Amino acid sequence: MRPAFTAAALSCVILGLGSASLAQTRSAPGLDLDAALASIDPSGAGCVAGVALAGASPVIVARGQADLEHAAPLTPATIIETGSLAKQFTAAAVVLLVQDGKLSLDDDIRRVLPEMPDYGAPITIRHLLNHTSGLREQWSLMALTGNGPGAQVHTNAMILDLASRQKGLNFAPGAAFLYTNTNYALAAMIVERVSGTSLQAFTRQRLFQPLGMSDTQWRENFRTVVPGRASAYAPTDAGFVANMPFTSVYGNGGLLTTVGDLLTWNAFLDRPSALPGGPALAAALQTPGQLSSGGLLDYGLGLEITRDHGRRLVSHSGSTAGYKTWLGRYPDEGISIALMCNNGGIDPVALGERIAAQALLAAGHAPAQAAVSAPRAVAAAQAPRDLTPYQGLFRDPVSGDLVRLAAVGGQLTLTRGGSQVLTPLGQNRFQTADGGVIVFTHKGVDAAAFSLTRAGVAQTFVAVRPATGDVTALADYVGTYYSAELDTLITVARQGDALVMRQRFAVEWPLAPSFADAFTTRLRGVTTFVFARDAEGKVTGFGAWTGGARNVVFVRR
Numbered sequence: 001m002r003p004a005f006t007a008a009a010l011s012c013v014i015l016g017l018g019s020a021s022l023a024q025t026r027s028a029p030g031l032d033l034d035a036a037l038a039s040i041d042p043s044g045a046g047c048v049a050g051v052a053l054a055g056a057s058p059v060i061v062a063r064g065q066a067d068l069e070h071a072a073p074l075t076p077a078t079i080i081e082t083g084s085l086a087k088q089f090t091a092a093a094v095v096l097l098v099q100d101g102k103l104s105l106d107d108d109i110r111r112v113l114p115e116m117p118d119y120g121a122p123i124t125i126r127h128l129l130n131h132t133s134g135l136r137e138q139w140s141l142m143a144l145t146g147n148g149p150g151a152q153v154h155t156n157a158m159i160l161d162l163a164s165r166q167k168g169l170n171f172a173p174g175a176a177f178l179y180t181n182t183n184y185a186l187a188a189m190i191v192e193r194v195s196g197t198s199l200q201a202f203t204r205q206r207l208f209q210p211l212g213m214s215d216t217q218w219r220e221n222f223r224t225v226v227p228g229r230a231s232a233y234a235p236t237d238a239g240f241v242a243n244m245p246f247t248s249v250y251g252n253g254g255l256l257t258t259v260g261d262l263l264t265w266n267a268f269l270d271r272p273s274a275l276p277g278g279p280a281l282a283a284a285l286q287t288p289g290q291l292s293s294g295g296l297l298d299y300g301l302g303l304e305i306t307r308d309h310g311r312r313l314v315s316h317s318g319s320t321a322g323y324k325t326w327l328g329r330y331p332d333e334g335i336s337i338a339l340m341c342n343n344g345g346i347d348p349v350a351l352g353e354r355i356a357a358q359a360l361l362a363a364g365h366a367p368a369q370a371a372v373s374a375p376r377a378v379a380a381a382q383a384p385r386d387l388t389p390y391q392g393l394f395r396d397p398v399s400g401d402l403v404r405l406a407a408v409g410g411q412l413t414l415t416r417g418g419s420q421v422l423t424p425l426g427q428n429r430f431q432t433a434d435g436g437v438i439v440f441t442h443k444g445v446d447a448a449a450f451s452l453t454r455a456g457v458a459q460t461f462v463a464v465r466p467a468t469g470d471v472t473a474l475a476d477y478v479g480t481y482y483s484a485e486l487d488t489l490i491t492v493a494r495q496g497d498a499l500v501m502r503q504r505f506a507v508e509w510p511l512a513p514s515f516a517d518a519f520t521t522r523l524r525g526v527t528t529f530v531f532a533r534d535a536e537g538k539v540t541g542f543g544a545w546t547g548g549a550r551n552v553v554f555v556r557r
Contacts (some may be wrong), residue, residue, distance in 0.1 A: 022509055031362035033061035036355050040064050045233040045322070045343035048074050049355055051259040053363045054334025058263045062342065065231035068240055079215055079229040079256050080340040081245060083318025085327045086255035088285060088302030089203060089265075091129050093191045094204050095284045095301065099277045102194050105129070112190045115164040123173045125190060128183040129301040130289030134169035137180040137251075137548025138162060143524040144552060145488040147504030149321075153222065154247045159185040165485050169396065171551045174292035177299065180548040184302075187432070188251020199251060199480055210275055213264050216257040218250045225258055228510035234324030235345035243322030243344050253320050253358075259338045266329050266336040269314070277404035286314055295456060308353060309360060317349050326352030335359050357506050381426035387412050389446050393515050394461035400528060401513065403461060414438075421443075467513035471497045475521075476539050477531060479555035483544075490554060492529075 033049050040046040046064015059436075060076040097103050103112070108122035116123070127133040138159050141147045148190030163182055170178055188199050195202045200213040202217045208216045217226075222245060234243035245254070254504075269285070288305050289297040298306050306313050308328075315328035321342035328337045337359060339352040384390075387407035389408070393400045403416040412422045412430060424429035428440040436454035440447045449462045477499060480491045489501040492511070499511040501521060511519035517531040517539075527546035534540050 013150040023260065031059065031358060033059060034063075034483065036351070036358060037061060040343070040346075042073075044068070044235075045230075045341070046074055047339060047341035047343065047346060047348075047351070048076060048078055048080065048259045049340075049351075050076070050338045051355065051359045051362075052263045052267065052336040053359065058260070058336075060259050060263075066342065068231070068233060071086065074230060074342070076260060077105050077215070077228060077258060078340075079226055079258055080325070080342055081219060081229075081232070081253070081318075081320050082255040082257060082262075082321040082325050082327075082340070083253050083264075083323055084181070085316040085318040085325055086251070086253050088316060089255060090184050090187050090191065090199070090251045091285055091302035092207060092281060093195075093199060093203050094125060094187055095281050096202075096277070097191065097194050098284075099280065103190070109186065109190065112193050113160065113186060115160060117164065117167070119169055119173070121173050123431060125187070126174040126289070128187045128190075129174050130299060131177055131179045131183055132174050132289060132291060132297075132298060133180075133183055134171045134173050134175070134178070135163060135180055135182045135186075136166055136168075136170060136550070136552070137546075138182040138185060138252075140524050140527075140549040141166075141486060141552065144483070144527070144546065144549070145486050146492070146505065146507055148524060150246050154249050156185055156189055156251065157247055159249055160189060162486075165487070167485055168551065168553075170548070172292075176291065177289070177297050178548060179299075184252035184385060185249055186251075191251075207275075208261075211264055211268050213257070213261040216255065216261045219245070219248070219254040219256050220250055221248050222246060230342040232320075232342045233344060234322050240343075244322070245321045253318065257340075259340050262327050262338040262340070263336055266327065266338070269329065270331060270334065270336070271445040293456075309357060311360075311365070313356075315352075317352075319344050319348075324348040328352055328356055330356070330360070330365075332364060333360065333365050335363055335365075381424045383410060383412070383424040389442065390440060392447070393466055394447075394450060395464045395515070396459050396461050398550070399459070400530075400550055401459070401461075402464075402528075430514075464518075465516035467515055467518070469513065472497055479539070480557045481541060482557050483552060483554045485552060489557075 031051060037049060039049055040063045042063055044064055048062040050058055050060035062074040063075055064074050065173035066072045066074045066078050098105060105435055106124050109125055110116050123133045139149055141162055179406060189201050190201040191202060200220055212350045232243050233240040268274050269282045272282035277504050285301045285303050286305060287300050289299055298304060304315050311330050312332055313328055313330060318325040322342060324341040324344060324346050326339045326348040337352055337356050339348050341348055390412055391405050391407055393404055403414055413419050414422055420433045422432060424430055430438045436452050438450050438452050440450045442448060449460060454457045476495055477492050478494050480489055482489050493502055499519060501509045501511055509521040509523050511521050514520045514528060518528055520526050520528045527544060527548045529544055531539050531542045541555040543553055545551060
């Protein structure tokens, strides 16, 4: 059977991947990247996809336009920004400095970044790279100031200044995993301070040049002219609009590269002898992190280590403005997939995994179903005759997660995003669909709280009162609030029968009731304001809970 490559696709075969190139070539029947990208309108923004199978020359196919204003098509040589999959390169730079004896992954970050506060327990470099530091998400904090991405040009120095002013953490270092970009912006600064040179110069000398990644560089200044770079776009009902990164922050993202260079990097991770210390470097990046409790993560150093199609998958996705990317490897099968898009409407993980399934078949590996551990069989008890005491809203005061429990058709259901029916176990205990166990505690008749234990990790939810809907009470919240950690003001104002929050320059966001003394708004996903009252019932301030930033305190002025 002939390979399903078009003439255009054959012209995209990479003929040299630097020192990590494959020694042999063969055809790959059944691999049809043109078909995988067929749903992309060739006249709009699109994607470049590449696959490398063990023993075969990598194949790259491009579909769509790199520049909609000048009708320039995407090609295999097009440079695209990676988003967060850049994190593995920042982590690699840190590991190289460890190999040089200049630092340790278990060093307190304050050794290199003395500007950072002392939180009572050290935040280590390993905590940064594993996303277990507890540091708040930089972009959520910036959004609360009114100067989020797209509103102001940010730099790494600004991120350090912002992080250094935070009085609190999301959790104690090492206690939990929470993905935040702050970790890697700080890691990039650690590389620069320890190496005495820029991240660009260090990685070019130690990684990109030795591996032959000649089209890879960091976006240190968003205004830099980069020949061959695709512009990024977002789809709208009226067509595409430009959606370029408006930032000079890098390390957490900000890598400009090609699909070919990413396949080169994956080839190095498969055969790391191309660099001095390469095997130890590749092993460090792909070793799962560990919580202080001993629990293992599915995240290493800038890489996710999971299972997909029943096989070990090492991958990472990326998203910056209208750039969407995914880079994955099945190390045991010798399969590598790189996907880079300049169309913000594309889900790169879903598309990348569809290409991965095709690549597995082409390489003779039928995609297997991932092994799923069935929940431990339990003997279901008879449901309590009266489920009323278990109903209501419950909130995790640490993470801010809000769930609703309700009796539906004689069964207790839990809603957090989707809904699921809980299996009664007796004695105020229920089981979730994935095997988690809920144990209720009561105050009087009604449930005051419950613990949810899943895979050895426990969460505590406490009962919260529902929003009253009393519009006359809205006056309690009207006022101006200040955050010393952000050095910013937010005004809460009455607008008809509702509230709005106002930032500088007349930026306004509507507030919707969530539960008693709490409102949500669509600022950077969903942000929740939880208002506090003094002993006399007067509102004194609020804590802001938004993606990756928990309980940022604002005090009423």
